[in-house]
Amino acid sequence: MQLIGMLDSPYVRRTxxxxxxxxxxxxxxxxxxxxxxxxxxxxxxVVKAPTLVLDDGTILVDSGLIIDYAETLTGHSLLPLAAPARAQALRRIGLALIACEKTVQWVYEVKQRPAEAQFQPWCERILSQLDAAWQALEADLQTVGSLGWLTGPEPGQADISIATAWTFYQHVGLDQRDDAPACPALTAFAARAEQRPEFKAFPLE
Structure with a gap:
C-alpha cells in the first residue's frame, strides 16, 4: 500500500x-x-492528504479513518480499550487535532493571504482557539513523568497526535509569538517523542 502526502502535514505525519x-x-x-x-x-x-492507496486500488482519506482501518488489519489499537481511559485519550486527540486545524487555518490566513485581505477578528479567533487547546494539553502533560507516556509504556495515539501537532506548531513559528502561552511540558514531551525511531523515520520536511 502507498501513503500519499507531504510530511510537513501533521495529518500525513501522524498517519x-x-x-x-x-x-x-x-x-x-x-x-x-x-x-x-x-x-x-x-x-x-479529490487531492486530499493523507491518501492511502490499498493494494487492490481502494482509496482511503482522512488520517483518523486511515488509522482506524490500519488497526483492523492488525487487531491492535493505539487507544486504550477501557472506557474511561479511552475517553481521556480521545479528548486529548481531539484537542491535538483542533490545534492542527487552527495552525493550518492560521498559515492560510496569515502566511498565504495578502495582509489587506486578512480579517483580523478571524485571525484572533483562530489563535484563541489554538491557545485554549494547548493550555488544556499542557495542564494534562504536567502530570506525566519525564519517562512516561499518556496511556502506557509505549506511545499511543494520543502521544503521537499531540507530538506531531506541537512539532508542526513550532515549525510554522507560532510558539515564538510574544503572546503565545508558555508550554514547557508540551515542548519537552514532543522533543522526547521526536527521538523515537518511528518519529525519526518520518521527519517533518
Missing part, C-alpha cells in the same frame, strides 16, 4: 508514524497537493 507503530509496511510517496497537483489528482481526484 505515517501510526502505521509504523502498528507494524504495517507501506510506501510513502511525498507528493504536494500544490506542486504535484496533477500527479496527486491522477491518484486521488
Amino acid at each position: 505515517a508514524i501510526s502505521l509504523r507503530r502498528l507494524g504495517i509496511a507501506f510506501e510513502h510517496r511525498s507528493l504536494s497537493v500544490f506542486r504535484d497537483f496533477a500527479v496527486f489528482h491522477g491518484i486521488n481526484p
